């Protein structure tokens with residue numbers, strides 16, 4: 001039996017005070033082999049996010065360079081601030097539920113974690129729905145990719161963000177399936193943490209997008 | 217001093233084609249990279265020779281103007297994305313885990329995935345020759361020249377999508393290198409004890425992570441312009457061609473350092489080894505790596521002086537460009553310091569490394585000339601630029617890669633390359649290179665533009681062009697001898713010990729070729745040259761009698777080797793299929809895209825379901 005297993009058993013008898021020991025031992029076991037102490041997957045996630053930051057920065061730079069080249073009433077003026085604000089709220093709320101799910105599993109409440117993951121999925125889908133609604137409205141107004149620079153930059157920028165959200169939703173659904181099949185436990189929830197990192201990053205990007213598209 | 221850690225359940229390697237398709241061993245993947253990229257180097261070289269034959273004399277008729285455009289575009293794109301970059305990745309893959317005392321890369325399957333993407337990307341690019349014409353707008357594909365309106369064929373589409381595949385491959389590789397180097401070092405190998413080649417690969421990977429997304433976006437926008445009617449680069453609809461140039465060169469300038477940093481690392485290792493001295497000024501060398509990388513993100517607009525960006529921008533970007541000369545100069549002097557008073561061995565590897573110092577310096581100096589705005593205005597788009605870029609890429613990257621091949625070939629195969637053929641290769645390359653590329657500077661100042669398929673006689677260019685072509689064929693002859701040398705040497709019996717060059721770093725502390733698991737035990741690391749310390753005593757000078765060190769056997773516990781996996785190639789194939797589905801989307805109703813996605817999904821599920829060990 002592994003050290004973790006033994007301590008876990010001890011935990012049943014001695015109660016709270018051992019919990020911390022378990023966590024620390026667990027951390028040591030999981031990370032024993034790496035030089036920095038960080039798990040490989042966590043480190044790679046951070047570096048990947050750094051790279052994605054440049055990706056979105058380049059897309060946003062493109063949007064900003066072309067902002068103002070399209071007359072207000074054929075471009076930004078057609079956007080619906082209310083829908084976008086609601087969408088922002090939804091996405092921020094989804095970040096919160098994601099945090100709660102991680103917290104739940106850290107507190108050994110797997111059922112609670114699954115509930116919060118499902119909530120996050122629903123919120124993510126709601127965001128995508130809001131985006132689809134906004135796209136539909138713009139298309140009705142006659143604005144599409146090939147209408148003018150506003151259409152081109154708006155759809156490409158928000159489209160790539162939206163596809164990141166969609167990938168995030170798929171990711172979380174896979175986490176739920178994995179959890180239901182027993183692949184995630186209080187000692188093995190790095191995958192939830194990684195999904196969370198990605199999800200928060202995508203949310204953060206939206207906050208910046210929202211600012212440059214709708215607020216300034 | 218060796219502390220034994222383990223013995224091994226699996227000592228013999230599996231063989232056969234299937235074992236290569238499913239391999240996740242960093243050494244095999246490294247070899248796959250080197251062989252594939254070596255073949256692309258050969259193809260790129262043949263294209264160069266056709267170009268030079270066409271230009272040997274005025275009014276050349278060997279190829280048509282259209283084919284000429286395809287040739288220099290494919291030559292440049294091939295040399296950069298299919299030769300130098302993957303050759304660097306190949307050496308990095310093979311050598312880095314060994315140098316840091318690791319058993320493999322951090323993500324062995326991701327590593328295989330990266331290789332397959334590279335292979336498919338290369339094949340996709342070259343299939344354009346048979347499927348409606350190769351790309352023809354130069355390696356930096358300036359928009360709006362690459363827009364459908366001005367370039368309606370399929371070539372540019374192939375170019376865009378294969379570069380995307382190669383880009384993803386590079387990102388995946390870079391992520392893996394970064395995590396491997398940060399997380400899998402032998403005990404005691406702190407960041408200031410990393411061998412300089414590992415430093416080179418680390419900073420290269422960081423550059424890739426931060427630079428590549430910019431060209432990814434540039435290409436996406438171009439793709440949308442060509443397929444979905446956007447107008448990002450179309451001046452007729454208020455689009456701005458400079459957007460392409462900014463996005464491209466924000467990647468493009470760091471890209472030249474992506475190609476040269478591993479070369480700097482190779483040269484550092486080789487000079488130290490064959491001088492039997494520690495590298496001179498290790499800390500300064502490491503800082504220079506970091507400094508050059510950082511500055512390389514602040515100079516991109518020196519490629520755009522001729523577009524009429526503002527005088528302030530001219531001054532800033534010229535100034536930053538001059539600044540690069542400082543860390544580069546530090547490197548050059550430290551290399552000289554390394555061989556100074558060393559007990560030199562003039563092996564072929566050393567000769568190439570020494571040749572590198574002299575020739576690369578010329579490339580650096582002509583770079584400073586080009587960063588001088590008024591000079592650039594005069595000679596941009598002439599053969600001076602072509603001369604300059606080959607002096608950093610050929611005299612820089614390629615010489616280092618040749619040197620690295622002679623150096624590490626015994627490690628990879630257990631066999632030596634023939635030194636006499638090596639010397640012939642070296643001298644032909646040096647003489648040929650100087651004839652072809654140094655001459656280009658002169659003829660450029662005389663006014664010969666780059667990217668012209670022929671020229672009129674009696675402008676004072678004829679003699680020099682003939683000399684260049686002769687030089688090019690000397691280089692070609694050298695390369696031929698090099699490839700023959702490899703083939704001959706592979707047929708020889710294994711004669712190399714684990715440590716044939718009296719090496720300093722850990723890759724020489726195991727057998728040649730190393731066992732699948734690399735090391736059975738590890739020695740303590742207290743400097744950038746742990747093996748040397750173990751052989752001669754810590755921090756001591758070269759003194760005759762080395763202690764024997766072999767970490768390839770012995771020990772008691774078990775090693776967990778990663779499972780071979782079929783899924784990386786499936787996932788890479790699915791992704792490539794999807795991109796091909798986009799390429800031929802309009803003709804095929806975009807059917808390829810969902811099919812590609814399904815294949816990817818299957819690959820992903822298989823991948824996730826398979827235990828890694």
Ligand code: HEM
Nearest residue numbers: 264288292295300354355602609610614666667668688691
């Ligand atoms: C025998 C070796 C080589 C010869 C003779 C050669 C020759 C040439 C020539 C004549 C051109 C100019 C074509 C034109 O502007 O019309 C050219 C362009 C170029 N070469 Fe090479 N080359 C060689 C090796 C390399 C290597 C090793 C690299 C890179 C690692 C390289 C990268 C490039 C690039 C990037 C261009 C610019 C293509 C463009 O204008 O878009 N070449 N080469």
Ligand SMILES: [Cu+2]
Nearest residue numbers: 469516518519
């Ligand atoms: Cu540059």
